[in-house]
Amino acid sequence: MSISAGPQSADDILDALDPEQREVAANPSGPMVVLAGAGTGKTRAITHRIAYGVASGAYQPQRVLAVTFTARAAGEMRTRLRDLGVAGVQARTFHSAALRQLHYFWPSAIGGAAPEIMSYKGPAVAEAASRMGMRLDRSELRDVSAEVEWSKVSLLTPETYPAAARRARREPPGMDHTAMARLISTYEDVKGERGVIDFEDVLLLTVGILEERDDIARTVRDQYRHFVVDEYQDVNALQQRLLDLWLGGRGDICVVGDPAQTIYSFTGATPEHLLRFTQHHPGAQQVRLVRNYRSTPPVLTLANRMLTDGTGQRRGGSVELVPQREGGIPPSLTALDDDPAEASWVAGKIKELAAQGRPLSEIAVLFRTNGQSEALESALADADVPYLVKGGERFFSRKEVREAVLLLRGAARQDDGSKELPALVGDVLGGLGWHEDPPASTGAVRSRWESLKALVDLSARLVAATPEARLPDLVRDLDERIASQHAPDVEGVTLASLHAAKGLEWDVVFLAGCSDGLLPIMMAEGVDEIEEERRLMYVGVTRAREVLHLSWARARTPGARASRRVSRFLDQTAGILGEGARSTPKRSSSPKAGGRLKPSRPKVCKVCGNDLSTATERASGRCPDCPPTYDEATFERLRSWRLAVSRAASVPAFVVFTDATLEAIAEAEPAHQRDLSAISGVGPRKLSLYADQVLAVVGGADPDEVAEAAAGEPED
Incomplete structure (x- = not known):
């Protein structure tokens, strides 16, 4: 929207920062790498860096490109820059920035209009498989499509894919690496015949144009002189290639990331670009943001312990977070008999918190796999607790929201300023049945009311920030949010997988399923995959501002044998959570002299988690009907x-x-x-x-x- 706080002076911009953030902002020129721990204000630091660069005359705003990984994060960055009085800076995702350049330069570089982009590659992958005599079910189609994406962002060809996939221990579903390579080649043929491209092609084609056309590369480099890259630990090989071409050997780049939050390596992301930045940019400044403003000291103590090894050393280049808040409630660990009992316990605790006045929008339940959501949704529904599933239907795609936005757009032309904005919005939405009092019923009726209430609340927040804001300003803000899928908060408990929770935070977090087999997930093999699971759990822990409840179930179903054990990632936290956090209890005595301790045979299937009943099953570690996990x-x-x-x-x-x-x-x-x-x-x-x-x-x-x-x- 057009309203802004007005430009701030360079001194005012720096005065709002802590010493480390100030170091990031006050040195806007030259290469810089920022290792920013969770909750340390990295977005604040880099937006203030851009604002200071503009205010001090080091930057022209139109020549700055800020790149991140999600439309929501890009929208948040634009909002913060606007609040700092900075206009004209491009804040985009890699794909958005590349697509803009591709459409602009395609007519002169290739001729005609750029090809249509497929919204989903599944049908083309399915046709490629059919041509090879294969039929893929829905889950196989999803996994094969993901494998195609991994090969492309890793800059592999069908010829180089098999060797690289074997090195990376990739296992395409239902076929060997050679067959997968043929499928990748056939998929490219299908796209070519249809005259379409996929999302990875947007980056690949932009890279190709910049590599082959020096004149176009010079134009882009003249347009963008200064770069900021957020979440740099998630960059893949293709994105790094594009970034290098944008830079053209120059050093005006600031990258920000946290190696402890690398949780997308299965998509080709790697923290190596972040950790080796100073090798590629000799003389680069390095700043570590360690002051955590999000979480209380007890939560951070637990998070820090999780990323230490048995000797107390930090893992994987992570920073140790230093709390800036005071007080706080110690995290808790609760063991339940089975998954339904765990879900009921979580719902009961949330019911208690709601009765104490805790807003439901400030509570989240996080879990490792989407399959865990069903039991939690059922328990919350039984407890009459409204909830939202992160990653479900998008806010702006809901029927009532689309209707509301249309009504607000129409009413914006008649806003004469006679009513306060929230009251006016309420009147407009009254045409959809909106009223201030929540409905007594639950389910779809309550969900519809919560959606409309979110729009009313958004208008109130807009007026609080900008008292002169009117309905046209709200509509412009909504248009920006729709474009970036930056949804307003909706009242209700958030249910989210740990991957979906990245970048978000809540006052209260319940982390369910803290048992081996879920955290780490049973499919994780090798040190690298296990360590990524540890980082995933760390991301979940650091989402909590004030209260953190960890829980796990000893069995999957009621009456089943209690064969699970608590997550091994909590071993280092036993001094905080108690001895129940140890996945392997301390031995009361040492083994006999000369004896040899051998690991006990597994009691549950490593594939499905069911109990193993025979010696043969326990020796192999899986049920006879489950697929093998060996080579x-x-x-x-x-x-x-x-x-x-x-x-x-x-x-x-x-x-x-x-x-x-x-x-x-x-x-x-x-x-x-x-x-x-x-x-x-x-x-x-x-x-x-x-x-x-x-x-x-x-x-x-x-x-x-x-x-x-x-x-x-x-x-x-």
């Missing part, structure tokens, strides 16, 4: 080797190793004897007989040659 090629090599060994020794194959033990070996992929010795079914005798052979086969050696060499037979 099948490695398993088949081990089977071939075992067959050769058993024939040479004239013994049954299971005497060498059982199938369950081979599956466990194929899954663990041991590189040393000590790793092999920790696997169930590999005792001291078999270790001495077969260790070198097994390790060779796991490493990729030919199984028959390994068996022949061990038997002392000459090679053919």
